[in-house]
Amino acid sequence: MRPAPAVVYYGDDFTGATDTLGTAARAGLRALLFLKTPDEARLARAGALDVLGIAGAARAMTPEEMQAELRPVEALFRSLGARVLHYKTCSTFDSAPHIGSIGAAVRLLRAAVEQPWTAIVGGQPNLGRYCLFGNLFAAAGNGGEVFRIDRHPTMSRHPVTPMDEADLRMHLAKQGLADVRCMPFTAASRGSDALDTALRQALHSPPADAVLFDVVDASQLGAIGDVLWARAQESTLLAVGPSSVVDALSTAMPPSREELQRRRNGARVAQMSLTPASGPVLVLAGSLSPVSARQVAAAVSFDTVWLDAPRLAQRDDATLTGHADAIAGSLARGRNVLACTRTPGTMPSGGGLDAQALARAGGDLLAKVLAATPLRRIGIAGGDTSSHAVQALDAWGLSYIADMGAGASLCRVHSDDAKLDGMEIMLKGGQMGTDDVLERLVHGGIA
The missing domain is CATH 3.40.980.20 (Four-carbon acid sugar kinase, nucleotide binding domain)
Structure with missing residues (x-):
């Protein structure tokens, strides 16, 4: 019997989906990205996986179109027995009620999991994305000046989904997530136990729609991963956000036998040097x-x-x-x-x-x-x-x-x-x- 992956993720566009694929692979996890929801034959061909990805295009869809797109993902997650369903968004969270609605995705996918609340991870520091007290900031290009997202020179003027609100709680409220509570970065900075205590308080009656986890520094991802993975062991969890969701979980997930052997041998996942192209x-x-x-x-x-x-x-x-x-x-x-x-x-x-x-x-x-x-x-x-x-x-x-640096990965195409x-x-x-x-x-x- 094929072991269940720990995480199934759906990327709302293909570029972001490959970033998450790279994040998982560099963490030593067995990962494969499917270009549509796989059938049993494809799953058998893939073999044992820790992280199974599905690349999609929901970021450019209406809520009605998203229903047809995400229903097979929900069904696959249920059938595989994974612990975390990750709806992978762009790290800038650009979306709107009428197109690429994150709120619509949460409503569609929440039925697939047992936890009544949704975890939202709000930053990805390696890409210059930071969330402080619920407000999103983003660098303008690799290593560029950091702007509040509603003042960002590009994202505030996005031709389809301009970001005109920096507070992600208010941004997502427009998309139907009325009660999003914030876990400030100060809680994660004090470690896993402090963050777990703060989360229990935030989830106390009345129940929350979602909890937004601030991320200011990559060191906070370990505490977030510990807390989310522990919750996912109790009952399955829906997590929303950029590749930092998998980055956080990878610190808490049990390694595969292959990864354990690498660690025993003192090996680490290599930073592969990209070879020159063999043709045009x-x-x-x-x-x-x-x-x-x-x-x-x-x-x-x-x-x-x-x-x-x-x-x-x-x-x-x-x-x-x-x-x-x-x-x-x-x-x-x-x-x-x-x-x-x-x-x-x-x-x-x-x-x-x-x-x-x-x-x-x-x-x-x-x-x-x-x-x-x-x-x-x-x-x-x-x-x-x-x-x-x-x-x-x-x-x-x-x-x-x-x-390839700054959120870009080189991948191998699998085709018949x-x-x-x-x-x-x-x-x-x-x-x-x-x-x-x-x-x-x-x-x-x-x-």
């Missing part, structure tokens, strides 16, 4: 963020193709075919290609383009290029672009290869199509990655 690299940059713009500007090893975003968003077949042929031709000549949807000088809003239509067109473009010119390594920038692009591929799973199986793919959100991340995708190196 394609990067599809659909992100409109200033961080991605800096990465594009630093990508000197690529031929840059400026895509006709308005026509692609209108699903113009001639434009799609023309771009695909040009990109495939350059790749066939051994050139690295960077295909960008935002030309220099355009506004971050994208000029009123339908962002979802453009992301779907990006997926169609990638599939068309790979059908003409199979590649061994590709990269995709932008959360929605990544989700739609990977969904356009004939692939069923991803496993971790190496850390021999042309795709084993291809390496980097998915990164618009705010993620160092300025040289695209160059390292070509030339390798340690993040």
